[in-house]
Amino acid sequence: MSLLSTVTFYVSLLLIGHAGFSSFEFHQLAKKINISDPQLPRDIKYESYLGLILFIISAFLAFTKLTYLPLRYDNQSTKQVLSQGQYLKETPFNKATNVDNMIGNDANGEVNFMTSFIDISAKRAQFKKSLSN
Amino acid sequence: MNNFEKQVKSQSNIIENKKRYVTLLDKIILINGIVSGILQLESMSGFLSFIAVYLISSFLFVAFICKFRVSKYLENSIGDLIFEHIVREFLGYVMAWTFSYALIN
Known part of the structure; x- marks a missing residue:
């Protein structure tokens, strides 16, 4: 407001x-x-x-434009809060997924993040790297 | 237009947009009911006040929030904007109207 x-x-x-x-x-x-x-x-x-x-x-x-926080933080991007400059969400499906792409949300995450689809070796390497940092 | 040519729409976004619209209408219509009670409006003039404010609010929503592109944000323009919530809003209006009418008189 x-x-x-x-x-x-x-x-x-x-x-x-x-x-x-x-x-x-x-x-x-x-x-x-x-x-x-x-x-x-x-x-x-x-x-x-x-x-x-x-x-x-x-x-x-009091109607504010919709803003989103990016899920994947990119060091190069300076903008922390993202916006499409709209008051409402677009309904056509090809446009509705633009927000997911913008903030880095995986629309198919329910399947892609299942244990059988995760690359365990890559995850372990990433975890080791984060520990060493 | 057959079913294959229809554009697929995101139901979750439609629901969220409708929710924002209904919240806006709820606020405006309740205050409208209170104002009608303060003015001691009776019978037809009270109902006309409701219809006028309801239609003006819908028009302002279309003009300023949707920028006259209703199909981009809602599924069925006239139905979603006017007919879907009219009973709910009318009951809220009557409640606020009679409440403030009785308090003042």
């Missing part, structure tokens, strides 16, 4: 809360002086409409 959306959110809540309290007081007063069909004052109406509009704006401003 960006700062702008947070500010608009709290301002809208304040406006709606104030309009609610004003409306409540107005109706209590109307009951006391026996007004049969009280018409809400214009300022309360405008305040509640403005509150609703600001809330809708804040809800849309």
Whole structure:
């Protein structure tokens, strides 16, 4: 949630809360002086409409672009957080797998990482290397 | 278009996109219900307020979030945007509306 959306959110809540309290007081007063069909004052109406509009704006401003952390860290890449600059995920399958490729997620990992498919010698060599470092 | 020419779509991404859309609508419609209660709207005017805000929110979602390319992010544009969640949102709206109406009056 960006700062702008947070500010608009709290301002809208304040406006709606104030309009609610004003409306409540107005109706209590109307009951006391026996007004049969009280018409809400214009300022309360405008305040509640403005509150609703600001809330809708804040809800849309709160939408952030999707970001991903790469699973395989590459020393050469300077970007730690990756993004496609989109608010939603693409649904066509050829595009949906782009994110997996970007962050280094193996879409077929359920099969590829089964013990029978892992190159044990390579893994042991990698482990030895990591120990020596 | 036969079944072989249809584009395969990622169901998990469709579900996630719908979830974000529903969360947005839930927030807006509940506040709309509270505002309707504050304004002491009754009968048809309350329902019209719901329909207006619901349609405006859907349009803003299509315009600003989907950038007018709904088929890229959802499976069935009109159905997913309007008809799938209308009952859920309407019940939430009526709850917030009657609650704030009773509190104020």
